[in-house]
Amino acid sequence: MRRVIQDIGYGVYxxxxxxxxxxxxxxxxxxxxYRRFLAAFVEVGLRPFPTxxxxxxxxxxxxxVGVGEALTVLNFEVLLVESVRAIVLREFxxxxxxxxxxxRSGVLLTARLxxxxxxxxxxxxxxMGADPLxxxxxxxxxxxxxxxxxxxAWCGLTTIAFSAVAVEWNSNMxxxxxxxxxxxxxxxxxxxxxxxxxxVFAVLVVATATVHGTRLVRDASLLPRMATDTFTxxxxxxxxxxxxxxxxxxxxx
Amino acid sequence: MDDVMPISTxxxxxxxxxxxxxxxxxxxxxxxxxAGETVVVQGDNGxxxxxxxxxxxxLARASEGRVRLFGSDMSGAGPASWAAARRRMGxxxxxxxxxxxxxxxxxxxxxxxxxxxxxxxxxxxxxxxHALISAGLxxxxxxxxxxxxxxxxxxxxxxxxxxxxxxxxxxxxxFAGLDDDAALEMExxxxxxxxxxxxxxxxxxxxxxxxxxxxxxxxLELGVLRGP
Numbered sequence: 001m002r003r004v005i006q007d008i009g010y011g012v013y014x015x016x017x018x019x020x021x022x023x024x025x026x027x028x029x030x031x032x033x034y035r036r037f038l039a040a041f042v043e044v045g046l047r048p049f050p051t052x053x054x055x056x057x058x059x060x061x062x063x064x065v066g067v068g069e070a071l072t073v074l075n076f077e078v079l080l081v082e083s084v085r086a087i088v089l090r091e092f093x094x095x096x097x098x099x100x101x102x103x104r105s106g107v108l109l110t111a112r113l114x115x116x117x118x119x120x121x122x123x124x125x126x127x128m129g130a131d132p133l134x135x136x137x138x139x140x141x142x143x144x145x146x147x148x149x150x151x152x153a154w155c156g157l158t159t160i161a162f163s164a165v166a167v168e169w170n171s172n173m174x175x176x177x178x179x180x181x182x183x184x185x186x187x188x189x190x191x192x193x194x195x196x197x198x199x200v201f202a203v204l205v206v207a208t209a210t211v212h213g214t215r216l217v218r219d220a221s222l223l224p225r226m227a228t229d230t231f232t233x234x235x236x237x238x239x240x241x242x243x244x245x246x247x248x249x250x251x252x253x
Numbered sequence: 254m255d256d257v258m259p260i261s262t263x264x265x266x267x268x269x270x271x272x273x274x275x276x277x278x279x280x281x282x283x284x285x286x287x288a289g290e291t292v293v294v295q296g297d298n299g300x301x302x303x304x305x306x307x308x309x310x311x312l313a314r315a316s317e318g319r320v321r322l323f324g325s326d327m328s329g330a331g332p333a334s335w336a337a338a339r340r341r342m343g344x345x346x347x348x349x350x351x352x353x354x355x356x357x358x359x360x361x362x363x364x365x366x367x368x369x370x371x372x373x374x375x376x377x378x379x380x381x382x383h384a385l386i387s388a389g390l391x392x393x394x395x396x397x398x399x400x401x402x403x404x405x406x407x408x409x410x411x412x413x414x415x416x417x418x419x420x421x422x423x424x425x426x427x428f429a430g431l432d433d434d435a436a437l438e439m440e441x442x443x444x445x446x447x448x449x450x451x452x453x454x455x456x457x458x459x460x461x462x463x464x465x466x467x468x469x470x471x472x473l474e475l476g477v478l479r480g481p
Contacts, residue, residue: 120346123307123310124346
């Protein structure tokens with residue numbers, strides 16, 4: 001229990017330290033920092049893009065087929081489409097992006113921090129009066145915070161587009177009809193809510209990855225375990241925060 | 254040891270003890286490095302040499318005693334004070350500690366770009382070129398660390414540690430495991446590149462090297478520092 005509290009405390013410290021460093025870095029960039037930011041940008045946003053698009057499309061089809069079948073039996077079009085909208089934009093899209101960032105960028109950051117410690121890179125950075133957080137973590141955090149909402153938006157829209165096509169195949173509702181119902185009402189609010197959540201998830205993943213990555217000092221055999229722990233703990237944190245959001249939403253009506 | 258550190262003393266360890274995993278790895282170590290002198294601490298593998306360097310650089314915390322750097326007591330110093338002190342040092346680690354995503358030239362330029370008063374791009378380029386030539390690394394300036402031989406990795410680490418002309422240079426067993434030619438080349442490069450006013454602490458397992466390079470020699474045996 002003490003370890004968990006220490007880890008959470010360190011995770012909070014990492015996030016606050018990085019956020020405090022953002023304006024400092026903007027004024028005085030780290031040597032070759034732009035390259036690390038670009039690498040993080042590619043890793044967080046570009047590399048997972050095809051997988052994410054495919055996943056969002058497949059889930060859109062699955063949702064669309066389910067909705068289509070329900071529509072042939074029930075006559076609750078508005079209720080059904082509103083439920084799908086809330087689930088896709090508010091919950092599913094940020095969750096999928098959070099899990100994907102945890103599985104790729106989070107695990108990669110843990111592995112990178114671990115190998116940096118083992119290869120004395122972390123010591124060398126400190127020895128040159130630099131800050132390993134600023135050097136290795138900040139570019140990933142900045143890229144993740146910037147890209148998470150963008151890819152969440154893409155993911156949500158892709159899911160809705162494919163579910164619209166699947167609904168048309170499977171029911172009497174046309175694609176334009178489905179899209180119109182889907183993208184009216186509180187769609188804008190749900191969309192922004194999902195984007196905000198994705199930023200929180202991105203921060204959680206980077207903090208979790210940093211806590212695990214910096215735990216490795218000399219023991220290389222811990223690296224695979226730490227990488228796995230990063231994914232499972234980040235996933236757990238994302239689900240925990242999702243539950244917290246739901247509780248707060250219910251409480252606030 | 255007196256409370257007041259002589260003005261030429263760059264680093265001093267006072268009664269340093271360190272217990273790690275229930276084992277005493279440094280025991281009542283007293284050591285001072287003055288400007289312009291080369292102190293060589295010779296010791297076998299596992300004697301505690303790397304740990305000694307880490308304590309001086311603030312990368313490991315001693316259980317007892319205190320570290321003084323550039324006239325300041327570092328007990329209780331925060332990360333910013335340590336970072337400022339480390340910018341006045343050049344440190345080369347045993348395995349190089351080169352930044353993996355940077356080329357040889359970028360690794361060497363890094364301390365120049367991290368300096369409090371960053372030199373002009375022209376000055377950086379000039380110092381970098383000089384460092385690359387004197388370390389014999391010009392040909393591999395654009396290579397990444399994994400493309401280098403073990404000797405070249407250490408030469409890069411040495412060049413990076415000395416390029417900003419630090420007041421204090423700490424070298425951790427850079428010569429270990431090299432063949433005779435590479436070790437000799439490294440030694441010559443080290444002697445040629447050293448700033449005569451800088452203090453140097455060279456930690457090594459090689460007795461002959463200690464003999465040739467040292468102004469003052471000490472032996473570290475199982476965490477205890479003795480005379481030559």
